[in-house]
Amino acid sequence: xxxxxxxxxxxxCTPLPVLGKDVSxxxxxxxxxxxxxxxxxxxxxxxxxxxxxxxxxxxxxGSVHRGAGYLSQLSTDLFENSRATxxxxxxxxxEDQVIFTRSTTDSLNLLAAVVPADCQxxxxxxxxHASLLPWRDAQVTxxxxxxxxxxxxxxxxxxxxxxxxxxxxLVCVTGASNxxxxxxxxxxxxxxxxxxxxxxxxxxxxxxxxxxxDITDLDVDWIAFSGHKLYAPFGSGVLAGRADWLxxxxxxxxxxGASRRVARRGDGGVDVEWHTTAARHEAGSPNVIGVYxxxxxxxxxxxAGFDNLVAREQHLVTAVRTGLAEVPEVKxxxxxxxxxxxxxxxxxxxxxxxSSHFAAALxxxxxxxxxxxxxxxxxxxxxxxxxxxxxxxxxxAPEAGPGERSLNAIRVSFGAGTPDEHIERFVRAVKExxxxxxxxxxxxxxxxxxxxxxxxxx
Numbered sequence: 001x002x003x004x005x006x007x008x009x010x011x012x013c014t015p016l017p018v019l020g021k022d023v024s025x026x027x028x029x030x031x032x033x034x035x036x037x038x039x040x041x042x043x044x045x046x047x048x049x050x051x052x053x054x055x056x057x058x059x060x061x062g063s064v065h066r067g068a069g070y071l072s073q074l075s076t077d078l079f080e081n082s083r084a085t086x087x088x089x090x091x092x093x094x095e096d097q098v099i100f101t102r103s104t105t106d107s108l109n110l111l112a113a114v115v116p117a118d119c120q121x122x123x124x125x126x127x128x129h130a131s132l133l134p135w136r137d138a139q140v141t142x143x144x145x146x147x148x149x150x151x152x153x154x155x156x157x158x159x160x161x162x163x164x165x166x167x168x169x170l171v172c173v174t175g176a177s178n179x180x181x182x183x184x185x186x187x188x189x190x191x192x193x194x195x196x197x198x199x200x201x202x203x204x205x206x207x208x209x210x211x212x213x214d215i216t217d218l219d220v221d222w223i224a225f226s227g228h229k230l231y232a233p234f235g236s237g238v239l240a241g242r243a244d245w246l247x248x249x250x251x252x253x254x255x256x257g258a259s260r261r262v263a264r265r266g267d268g269g270v271d272v273e274w275h276t277t278a279a280r281h282e283a284g285s286p287n288v289i290g291v292y293x294x295x296x297x298x299x300x301x302x303x304a305g306f307d308n309l310v311a312r313e314q315h316l317v318t319a320v321r322t323g324l325a326e327v328p329e330v331k332x333x334x335x336x337x338x339x340x341x342x343x344x345x346x347x348x349x350x351x352x353x354x355s356s357h358f359a360a361a362l363x364x365x366x367x368x369x370x371x372x373x374x375x376x377x378x379x380x381x382x383x384x385x386x387x388x389x390x391x392x393x394x395x396x397a398p399e400a401g402p403g404e405r406s407l408n409a410i411r412v413s414f415g416a417g418t419p420d421e422h423i424e425r426f427v428r429a430v431k432e433x434x435x436x437x438x439x440x441x442x443x444x445x446x447x448x449x450x451x452x453x454x455x456x457x458x
Contacts, residue, residue: 012315013308016300017048018231018417025367028440028451031146033367036422040229041178041345041413042371044209049232053296054233054289062127064288065257075118079288082295083278087296089239090223091214092446097247098240099278100291104205105130107224107239108172111201111279112138114249116379119168122159122198124152125379126179126335131172131203132379138170145383148336149185153192153281159197175207179377179384179411181317181345182336183207190219199242209415210313210343212306215241227294231301231416236290247276255283309416313344316414316423320346323427329353329434333384333409347375347411349385350434355408356449362410364451366429366455368422371411381409 015021024032037045062071064079071278083098092098101107106234112134121135124143125263132142146152156171163169172194176183186202186447193200204213208225215223222241228234251258251274256350258280261273274280321338323331329351334340350358359372387407408416412426441455 012312015312015419016304016309016416018045019051021049021417021419022043027367028364028453030082032359036366036368036425036446038412038414038418038422038426039369039371039416040209040415041206041375041411043232043234044415045417046233047297047300047417048269049300050232050293050296054293057289057292059076061288064286066285075288078292079286082291085295085298086238087240089213089302090238091216092240093216095243096215097243097278098238099246099281100286100294101237101239102235102287103130103228103237104128104203104224104226105134107237107257108201108203109134110239110252111170111222111224111245112136113252114245114281116168116172116245118165119170120163120165121170121172122156123172124155124174125383126177127172127377127380128203128205129376130205131174135172137198139164145335145380149188149340153185153188156189157192157196160193160198166197169193169196171198171200172203173200173211174203174205175443176210176343176345177335177377177380178206179347179375179380179409180334180336180340181206181342181347181413182334182340183211183342186218186220194219200364201241206343206345211310218231227290227297230294230297230454232293232297233290233345236287236294238294246278246281250274251283252281253283257286258283271350277297304416309324313415316418317342317344317346317421319420319423320412320414320427324348324430327431327434330430333381335384336449344414345411347381347384347409347414349409350430353433354449355410356444357438357442357449358433359410360442360449361433361440362426362429365433365439366425368429370426371413373408375409382407385409 021036025035026032060071060074064076087098101110108130117139119138119152121138121140123132125201127144141157143155146155149154173189174184175186190200199221202220204223204225207213224239227236258274259272260275265271324332331349333347355372359370362368362370441451441452443452
């Protein structure tokens with residue numbers, strides 16, 4: 001009996017309605033098929049509920065914090081109510097600030113801009129580049145990839161105990177890997193950080209869409225995430241947490257909205273009094289639609305019930321892992337082992353296949369969208385593939401032909417809007433490609449593996 005048939009008697013929730021669920025795409029072999037969006041880890045499709053909420057608000061669009069008119073006042077209320085909704089979704093403490101940004105990357109760069117000048121930052125090499133790279137003005141210690149959750153905690157404790165000074169310190173860690181989907185021991189890492197006088201920021205970009213994230217329960221100092229992974233449109237993100245470093249630092253951007261008072265001095269200069277609230281780091285006209293979209297997504301996920309969403313997603317994770325395990329040529333990438341809890345993000349390589357070629361065939365011949373490459377986590381993927389950290393290679397591996405080994409992998413990712421049929425089609429496609437090969441000839445074009453339109457079916 002298949003995993004899907006076995007699940008038929010279980011009380012699993014149905015997929016949440018998302019945009020694009022009925023979009024048809026052409027196949028290189030002829031005909032069309034409903035697109036199977038299995039690249040949620042890059043950008044999840046927007047929830048229909050979110051889109052409907054935005055459409056209902058759009059006629060009332062107005063400037064925020066700056067107008068006396070009715071639409072401006074309405075938009076300002078919506079903007080600030082969205083802040084309160086996000087704070088509730090994250091379980092924020094009364095003194096925490098919720099700052100709206102453009103993305104997780106923007107949120108972590110904001111935090112990097114406000115850390116004290118003598119701050120030491122500790123970050124695992126396993127992080128997404130959004131967490132790995134922003135700390136350019138700090139003293140950074142990069143921690144080796146752990147192979148168990150316990151080793152992750154031990155590695156951090158040892159590094160914090162051995163640090164050169166006992167000034168401010170910050171630990172940056174993901175909640176769920178964007179490569180393996182594995183859950184990290186956030187609560188234990190937070191306890192270790194605080195025991196050594198350090199603070200901790202959680203990159204929840206891959207965790208928040210799949211699991212409840214509570215800043216108080218996890219006892220982290222900050223949380224960062226993106227709207228476009230939380231079933232909202234592009235262009236909005238959140239940094240939430242402790243106010244002191246944010247309040248004491250110069251504004252991330254200088255401009256209108258961040259300033260409370262600006263006056264000319266007698267010597268011709270300018271005196272500025274900056275806001276001490278979240279507005280300090282939200283200069284310029286805010287993305288009110290993006291902010292409202294995040295709040296709408298937070299409400300939709302809460303109302304659907306994370307227990308139900310997690311149960312159904314684990315059903316899909318089991319189906320994918322069971323199907324891939326039946327193909328000896330497939331190697332699933334993992335840090336913590338097969339039994340590690342994970343969200344709906346799974347990366348793998350296929351023996352005898354260039355990963356870009358395999359992903360291109362999934363798209364062109366089956367209408368399945370996955371991602372191939374290094375997933376903006378180059379050190380981690382290289383570690384998982386057992387390659388030298390200095391080995392050349394880049395996302396898409398343009399230097400490798402369709403049949404050559406490439407220093408990259410294939411990632412399938414899914415979530416609250418994924419129907420069973422998309423997972424079934426993906427598993428079937430993997431098995432057919434491995435056993436029968438591609439039906440079409442492929443070539444490299446602008447760094448991507450694409451069907452050769454001038455070729456005939458193989």
